[in-house]
Amino acid sequence: MKILLIEDESSLRESIITYFTDEGNICETAVDYKSAIEKVNIYNYDCILLDLTLPGGDGMEILRGIKKIKKKDGVLIISARHSLDDKLDGLNLGADDYLVKPFHLSELKARVTAIVRRKSYDGSNIITFNEIHIDTQAMSVKIGDNALTLTRKEYDLLVYFIANHSKVITKSAIAEHLWGDEMDLSDHFDFIYTHIKNLRKKLIEAGCKDYIKSMYGVGYKFENI
Amino acid sequence: MKLAAKYNRVTLIASIIVLIFTGVIYYAVIHYILTGQLDRDLAIEEDEITAYVKTYGKLPQAGSFKEQKVSYSLIEANRNVERRYFNNDYFNESEQKVEPGRSLIYTVQVNGKRHSVTVTKSRVESEDLVRIIFLITLSVTILLLITLLLINRFILNNIWKPFYGILLQMKAFNLADKNDIRIESTKIDEFTELNAAVITMSLRVKQDYRELKSFTDNASHEMMTPLAVINSKLDTLIQTETFSDSQGELIEDIYVAVGKLSRLNQSLLMLAKIENNLIGDQETIELDNLIRQKTRQFQELLQLHNINLKTELANKQINMNKHLADMLINNLLSNAIRHNYKDGEISIQLNDSQLIVSNTSSDTALIADKVFERFYKNAASEGMGLGLAISNQICNLYHFKLNYAYQNLRHFFTVSF
Numbered sequence: 001m002k003i004l005l006i007e008d009e010s011s012l013r014e015s016i017i018t019y020f021t022d023e024g025n026i027c028e029t030a031v032d033y034k035s036a037i038e039k040v041n042i043y044n045y046d047c048i049l050l051d052l053t054l055p056g057g058d059g060m061e062i063l064r065g066i067k068k069i070k071k072k073d074g075v076l077i078i079s080a081r082h083s084l085d086d087k088l089d090g091l092n093l094g095a096d097d098y099l100v101k102p103f104h105l106s107e108l109k110a111r112v113t114a115i116v117r118r119k120s121y122d123g124s125n126i127i128t129f130n131e132i133h134i135d136t137q138a139m140s141v142k143i144g145d146n147a148l149t150l151t152r153k154e155y156d157l158l159v160y161f162i163a164n165h166s167k168v169i170t171k172s173a174i175a176e177h178l179w180g181d182e183m184d185l186s187d188h189f190d191f192i193y194t195h196i197k198n199l200r201k202k203l204i205e206a207g208c209k210d211y212i213k214s215m216y217g218v219g220y221k222f223e224n225i
Numbered sequence: 226m227k228l229a230a231k232y233n234r235v236t237l238i239a240s241i242i243v244l245i246f247t248g249v250i251y252y253a254v255i256h257y258i259l260t261g262q263l264d265r266d267l268a269i270e271e272d273e274i275t276a277y278v279k280t281y282g283k284l285p286q287a288g289s290f291k292e293q294k295v296s297y298s299l300i301e302a303n304r305n306v307e308r309r310y311f312n313n314d315y316f317n318e319s320e321q322k323v324e325p326g327r328s329l330i331y332t333v334q335v336n337g338k339r340h341s342v343t344v345t346k347s348r349v350e351s352e353d354l355v356r357i358i359f360l361i362t363l364s365v366t367i368l369l370l371i372t373l374l375l376i377n378r379f380i381l382n383n384i385w386k387p388f389y390g391i392l393l394q395m396k397a398f399n400l401a402d403k404n405d406i407r408i409e410s411t412k413i414d415e416f417t418e419l420n421a422a423v424i425t426m427s428l429r430v431k432q433d434y435r436e437l438k439s440f441t442d443n444a445s446h447e448m449m450t451p452l453a454v455i456n457s458k459l460d461t462l463i464q465t466e467t468f469s470d471s472q473g474e475l476i477e478d479i480y481v482a483v484g485k486l487s488r489l490n491q492s493l494l495m496l497a498k499i500e501n502n503l504i505g506d507q508e509t510i511e512l513d514n515l516i517r518q519k520t521r522q523f524q525e526l527l528q529l530h531n532i533n534l535k536t537e538l539a540n541k542q543i544n545m546n547k548h549l550a551d552m553l554i555n556n557l558l559s560n561a562i563r564h565n566y567k568d569g570e571i572s573i574q575l576n577d578s579q580l581i582v583s584n585t586s587s588d589t590a591l592i593a594d595k596v597f598e599r600f601y602k603n604a605a606s607e608g609m610g611l612g613l614a615i616s617n618q619i620c621n622l623y624h625f626k627l628n629y630a631y632q633n634l635r636h637f638f639t640v641s642f
Contacts, residue, residue: 009450015457019464080449088506102453102487105460168463172480179522191525216473218463218480 001046001116002026006036006062007078008054016049019105019167020112033057040066045073046116049108050095052079052086060089067094074115078103104173110163129162130224131208143206153178154199161212161222170219196220229381233374240370244363252359259351260327264310267329270295270344278333284340289318292347294326297340306332306341315345324349387411391423398427400434442497445490452487459483485609492611496599499549499618510550513538513575519554520573526562527571535572541580543642549619556612557582557638563608564588564636580640590631597627 003020007013008031020027028045030036033056040048040062048066052059063075077090080101087098096115099108117127117136125137133142139155141148150158160177161169174192200212213221270293277285287296294315300306308331315326328345387409394406406427408420459479468476498504516538520527527534543550561571561584569585588603595601597617602610620627626641 009454011454012450012457015454015461018461019457080446080453100491101449102456102483105457170460170463170480171477172484173460176484190529215463216468216476217470218468218473218477 003112004028004030004039004045004048006030006049006054006059007051008032015105016108019109033062036062037065041069044071046120047074047076047112049112050075050077052077052081060093063090063093063095072119074119076111076115078108104170104176106160106164106167106169106173107177110160110177113163127159127162129165132162134159134162143203143208146206148202148206150199150202153195154202157195157199165222165224168215168219168221174219229377229385232381233377236373236377237370240373244366248359248363251362252355255355255358259355263327263346263348263351266346267310267327267344271329271331274342275333278335282336284333284335292350294345296343300332300339300341302339306330308332312348313345317347325352384413387413387416388419391420395423400431438497438501441493445494448490449487452483452490455483489609489611492609492615496611496615496618499615499622502622504546504549504622506546507544508547509542509544510547512541512543512550512580515550516554516573516575519558523558523562530562530565531568532562532565533570535570538573538575539577541575541577545623553616553619556616560612578642581637583635583637585634586636591629591636593629596629
C-alpha cells in the first residue's frame with residue numbers, strides 16, 4: 001500500500017516509516033503544510049496519516065482540501081490533541097479514523113490496514129493469511145474450510161496480529177487495543193496471556209500452524225513459519 | 226456586630242452624654258439668668274423704698290401684695306447686717322401657702338434708727354419657666370434622637386445596599402466560572418471605588434488563573450510529542466534484535482512508565498478541559514444501561530479477584546456528555562475494584578436521586594475532605610490520584626454532588642443528582 005505521512009516531528013516520522021516500509025509498502029513523507037498540500041494534490045495514496053499541528057498551517061485544512069477535490073484517499077488523523085471536538089470535527093470532515101499521540105506503532109498499523117482494506121477492495125472484507133481466512137463483515141474465521149468460533153477479544157486479537165504480522169507487539173499495545181486507553185492496564189497483562197493461550201489453542205486445534213510466539217516477555221509476534 | 230448597629234450604639238451613647246451635659250449647663254444658665262432678673266427686680270424695689278424713706282422720712286408700709294412681700298425689723302446699733310440676696314421659703318398670703326422665694330436684705334437709716342428691710346419675691350414663676358423651657362428642650366432633643374435612629378435604620382440600610390450586593394457577588398465568586406462579577410451602579414463614591422477595586426482584582430485573578438491553566442494545558446500538550454517519540458522508538462527497538470528476558474523486562478518497565486505518564490498527561494488535560502467548561506455535546510444517557518455495560522467490561526477483573534458484584538439498578542436518565550459519563554462510571558468502578566481484596570464485594574445502587582458505589586477494602590477510611598484533591602492517594606495505591614479529582618470535577622460540572630463516607634468497613638461513594 002502507498003502511504004503519505006504528514007508529520008513534522010522527525011524522530012516520530014522515522015519510526016513510523018521504518019515500521020511501515022516492508023513487504024512492498026511505499027511510504028512518502030511531508031514535513032509541513034505546504035509540501036503536504038502539494039503531494040496530496042498531485043498523487044493518490046491508499047492512506048494519509050495526518051498530524052494536525054503542522055508548521056505553516058492547520059492539518060484540518062489539508063483534510064478539507066482532500067475532501068474538496070473528492071479524493072478517495074483514506075485519512076487517519078494522528079494528533080496530540082486529545083480533544084473530543086477535534087476528534088468529532090475530523091471525523092465529520094471525512095477522516096476515517098483518529099489516533100491520539102502517544103500511540104503504539106502496532107495500533108497505527110492495525111488502523112491503517114483496516115482503512116486501506118475498507119477503501120481498496122470496495123466491499124470485499126476478507127483478510128487472508130496463509131490458511132486463515134477472516135470475514136470482517138460477518139466477523140467469522142475459517143482455517144482452511146474449518147469454521148472457528150472465537151470470542152470477541154480473541155477475534156480482535158487475531159485481526160490485530162495479522163495486521164502486524166512479523167512484528168513484535170507489546171503487551172501494553174495489546175491491552176490498549178483490547179480494553180481502550182482509559183484504564184490502568186497493568187492489571188490486564190494476565191488476561192492477555194489467557195486470551196492468547198486460548199486463541200493459540202483454538203487455532204492449532206482447527207489445524208492452523210502455530211504462528212504466535214512469545215517474545216522476551218515483552219510481547220508476542222505473529223510470524224509466518 | 227453590624228456596622229449600622231455599632232454606629233447606632235456609638236451615636237446613642239454620645240448623644241445621651243452630650244444631652245445630659247448640655248442639659249445641666251442649660252439648666253444652670255437659665256437658672257442664673259432668671260435669678261439675675263429677680264435680683265434686679267429686688268434692687269428696683271430697694272431703690273423705691275430708699276427713695277420713699279428719703280422723701281417722707283419714714284418706712285413705707287410693710288405688707289404682702291401679689292408676688293411680693295416687704296418686712297422691716299429694728300436692729301441694734303452694734304449689730305451689722307450685710308446687704309445680700311438669698312433664697313428662702315415665705316408665706317404667700319394671697320395664695321395662702323408657702324412658696325419658694327428670693328429675698329434681698331439690707332439696712333436703711335430712718336430718723337437715726339437702723340432698720341433691716343427684707344424684700345421677698347416669689348420664685349414660683351421663674352422656676353416654672355425654667356422647668357417648661359427645660360422640658361421643651363428635652364423633648365425636642367429626644368425627638369431628634371429618635372429621628373436619628375430611624376434614619377440610621379432605614380436610610381443606612383438603603384445606602385449600604387450596593388455594599389451587600391457586591392459582598393454577595395464576591396461570596397459567589399468562582400475562579401473557574403466564566404461569568405465575571407456584575408456590579409449595580411451606585412452614586413456613593415466609596416462604593417464606586419470598592420466596586421472598581423473588586424472588578425479589577427477579580428479580572429486580574431482570573432487572568433492569572435487562565436494563564437496558569439493554559440500553561441498546564443500547553444505543558445501537557447508539548448509533552449505528548451516526546452512521549453509519542455519514546456513510544457515509537459521503543460516499538461522500533463524491539464523489532465531490531467533479539468533480547469534476553471531480563472532486557473525484555475526492562476523494556477516492559479519503560480513501556481508501563483511511558484503509558485502511565487501519557488495517561489497522567491491526558492488526565493491533566495481532561496481536568497483542564499472540564500474546568501474550562503469546554504465540554505459540550507450533552508445527550509440523554511440511560512445510566513443504568515451504561516453501568517451494566519461497564520460492569521460487563523470489568524467482568525474479567527472482577528473474576529480475577531473473585532469479587533462479588535451486587536447491583537440494584539432502577540431506570541435513570543441523565544443529561545450529560547457521553548464520554549464524561551463513561552469516565553465517571555469507569556473511575557468509580559475501577560477504584561472499587563483496585564482497592565478491594567480477594568473475595569471482596571462491590572455494591573452498586575442506582576435510584577432516581579442517587580448512585581451509590583460501595584466496596585469492601587483493606588484500606589482504612591480516607592480523609593473525607595482530601596479525597597477529591599488532585600494527587601491525593603493512599604500510600605499503597607498504584608493509581609495516579611487523579612481519578613477521583615476528575616470524577617468530582619465531572620460531578621461539579623453537572624451540579625451533581627459526589628460524597629465519600631466510610632461505614633462498616635466499607636467505602637461509599639455517592640453521586641446525588
